[in-house]
Amino acid sequence: MPLSPEQEAEIEELRARRAATLRPVSPGLEAHLYKAHPVLDHGFVRVIDYMGDDAAIVQAARVSYGKGTKSVSNDEGLIRYLMRHWHSTPFEMCEIKLHVKLPIFVARQWIRHRTANVNEYSARYSILDREFYIPSPEALALQSTQNNQGRGAPLDPEAAARVLEILKADAARAYDHYEEMVDRIGLARELARMNLPANIYTQWYWKIDLHNLLHFLRLRADPHAQYEIRVYAETIGKLVADWVPMTWRAYQELRGGAVAVVRQALGCLRRMFAG
Template identity: 75%
Template structure:
């Protein structure tokens, strides 16, 4: 399980405390504060703190003339306009801080988004837990034959069993060696900062991750995409549900124009116009590469 009894008790204590505030709060986020949302076999995501709401976005956008005439409809329309035209600064007025527990190889993908504040669990100071990500059988897949970054058919039978056993035994053996190198029983023991180097990339780490809404949307646009690696996508999916409770108007606009939308090149737009005009366009006459043509056909059918 992602949480130990002691960690759950700490969360219960945090949720039992209540503080009066004059700042904007969101009921959906208040309900989520400190709660752990389980991800993968040992991972979690939980909200530690947040700042701002949908109104903070429109307030920033309207700063030149104050509140003016406003209503829910006006707020929604303004937020959709900002999202549609790629305005970023108003969305930066909202921030969220998450506690995330995740496998190291997922963390190394995640950290490529360099627009957040991160403080990670230190294996120089502390001993890592014996927790490793072991994929469920349905997520054990062969290398894709058409995508160098993706997966192909799911492994089955003896091959799947062999791979699972290898993953488990390698992780256990590495941790046994990690513990023995740290041991103080009659020996000096290796420094933690050196002993950790023998651990595999599926060991779990954790961090506090603070990011503004604009950069969070960029993260979600890439990592909640169906083509993203499964192990990071499930974290993005959980965060999407959290953001939906936090800033529902902004999330709806994000879903409309980013997650559910498509961006076309100038050549692709010209191809679509030719098709609308009744011209029969093929890949050979389109001016697009085979891959670009395939992506366009995926959008327009």
């Protein structure tokens, strides 16, 4: 179950509240508020709060407080101009706060993006749940012979079954010992946690501005990124598309997939001509 009963109750309480607001809202993202979007086997991403929308980016760029007589097409043109010329500050006016549940080894990659504000579940104060990331057989692969930090060919079914057997047994044994050290021996939680493997799940609140979020997505949603973090980035990308659709279209066309394909093609041509 992605959410605990306490978290489900919190969501219901928040949804029951209705308050008038004078600030602009993003209808697309409002539909996602508090909803847990499943990722991997036990993980999720959910939107806790946000500030700003496409109009906020335009307003910041023009240092104004209203659209006036400007049309949506003009606003989108300005956003495309800002994106094309790497004007980052207007995009930093938008922020989003996410609640993410993820394996610790994914969190350690993710935290390298130091432009966010993070508050993580503390195993010094609380007990971690018995939830471990166990990959699907299709996600298991040999070490790449060309990329020292990537995957190569898929494991054969027999080898994949053995890996899954090891992962499940190690996770169960480690958690049994964790419980024994905490409950029977009384070892401090901050010490007992050191025996747990990196595929156990943690949670955090993660707040970031839109400019730095797009940079995160450009790196982590890339096909070369590790699968386990890429699926989180892809989920967040769908949320961003609903939050700031004009910005997302500009990003996709000017910095995202299409541009990446062109750059790769140009790189291949350069290598061909270079011999």
